[in-house]
Amino acid sequence: MKILNELSALPHRGAATQHGAEAARMLQTHLSDLAATVRKEPFQTPKTYATIVYWLLGGLLTGLALIPVTGVAIGLVFYFIWLSCLYFNWRYSFIVKFPVQHTAHNIIGNWPARGPLENRQKVILMAHYDTAPISLFFGSNRQANVRSSVIIMLSLMLLAGVAALAEVSGAGSPYITYLRYGLMACFAGMAVAGTAGYWLKGYANGASDNATGVAAALATADRLRLLNLPDLDVEVVLTSAKEAGLIGAHTYVEAHKRKWNRAQTMAINFDTLGAGKLTVVEKSGTIETIHYDNEPTRIARQLLETDAFRNRAQVGQWHAADFDSVWFVRNKMPVLALCAVDTTGEMPRIHQSDDTLSHVDLAPVDAAIDLAEAVVTRWMMSRRKQPEISNVQP
Numbered sequence: 001m002k003i004l005n006e007l008s009a010l011p012h013r014g015a016a017t018q019h020g021a022e023a024a025r026m027l028q029t030h031l032s033d034l035a036a037t038v039r040k041e042p043f044q045t046p047k048t049y050a051t052i053v054y055w056l057l058g059g060l061l062t063g064l065a066l067i068p069v070t071g072v073a074i075g076l077v078f079y080f081i082w083l084s085c086l087y088f089n090w091r092y093s094f095i096v097k098f099p100v101q102h103t104a105h106n107i108i109g110n111w112p113a114r115g116p117l118e119n120r121q122k123v124i125l126m127a128h129y130d131t132a133p134i135s136l137f138f139g140s141n142r143q144a145n146v147r148s149s150v151i152i153m154l155s156l157m158l159l160a161g162v163a164a165l166a167e168v169s170g171a172g173s174p175y176i177t178y179l180r181y182g183l184m185a186c187f188a189g190m191a192v193a194g195t196a197g198y199w200l201k202g203y204a205n206g207a208s209d210n211a212t213g214v215a216a217a218l219a220t221a222d223r224l225r226l227l228n229l230p231d232l233d234v235e236v237v238l239t240s241a242k243e244a245g246l247i248g249a250h251t252y253v254e255a256h257k258r259k260w261n262r263a264q265t266m267a268i269n270f271d272t273l274g275a276g277k278l279t280v281v282e283k284s285g286t287i288e289t290i291h292y293d294n295e296p297t298r299i300a301r302q303l304l305e306t307d308a309f310r311n312r313a314q315v316g317q318w319h320a321a322d323f324d325s326v327w328f329v330r331n332k333m334p335v336l337a338l339c340a341v342d343t344t345g346e347m348p349r350i351h352q353s354d355d356t357l358s359h360v361d362l363a364p365v366d367a368a369i370d371l372a373e374a375v376v377t378r379w380m381m382s383r384r385k386q387p388e389i390s391n392v393q394p
Helices: 002-009 018-033 049-065 073-088 143-169 175-201 207-226 247-259 295-303 326-330 363-385
Strands: 037-045 102-111 121-128 232-239 265-270 277-284 313-318 335-341
Touching (some): 002 018, 018 037, 018 102, 018 207, 037 247, 049 073, 049 175, 102 207, 102 247, 121 207, 121 247, 121 363, 143 175, 207 232, 207 265, 207 363, 232 247, 247 326, 265 295, 265 363, 277 295, 277 363, 295 363, 313 335, 335 363
Parallel strands (some): 121 232, 265 335, 277 313
Antiparallel strands (some): 037 102, 102 232
16 A cells, blocks of 8 residues: 555656656655665656647648648658557557657666576566546546547548548549548547547546556565565566557567567566456457467466456456557567456546545455466466477487
């Protein structure tokens, strides 16, 4: 409860804000108190997804507005359509580098292994500590529609691209021109609706999303270090700018992935554990489905069949947004994604003003810590039991 209380006492923890920086200092102190080697890794990011939405839709609108002036504007239209498809499908999009950029920090704590180098196994425990802007699209009973809304928006963008091509070629006039104007008005409305919650109400407090995940990652690390396993290298990665587009996690993975041995490395991502039932994520994604088909997830599913977890956790999917763990999946790194969802498949109160400590249920947090520890210990045992491959021919 200590870390939950301290993080939730801040009004919010928005990326690259004063309160976000204060949260980062708190986390550094907590990691130091746990005898970790602590470092702070800076990176550049927009403060919120609002900046990115304005660039994507503004760039598209500019291209569409220039169609009657020059056919070259077709290139601008399809450039921003392509950037949008990448960004909303959780792939790297250069749009995240557009102005205005600010400095945020990932906070990393490490407890290095002491055993022989060839026997070391690395476990990365990840959670984002930044909070999300208030969003009208994530209200109660609306989360199931987020994925379809994104798909509809991208489909309308593609329709706008086709309409622009047709207008340049002279086909369908004047109706194709009317369609272009109608789509332009639609995109302008989307930009307003998608960011109105932020401008009207600011950031969520983020007690569940994701102070609970940070607390679970730190508690799991503490348990693992107390096991005193000489071959276990534990690293806690607390990311920022997740709510701007998974930017902190992408920066971390790209900076460090070449140093990891995939056969000796696994990750666990904790995200939004404060309400509902602990869920082992099997699938996520919007247009493209992200499959969590790897050893840590298989171990977790096996543990869910045991008495210790049968009534405490479940297997599920999440498609309203995505997790920092997507970058591990895309790099073919074994990763377990944990969250909590209610009986309707929603994460209660995320991106809302009532995501506060008073609504947090600690049961899924405790279950996540227990499951994460069990997955890591079983994964470590499986590493030891793997037979050496003999070079001797029969």
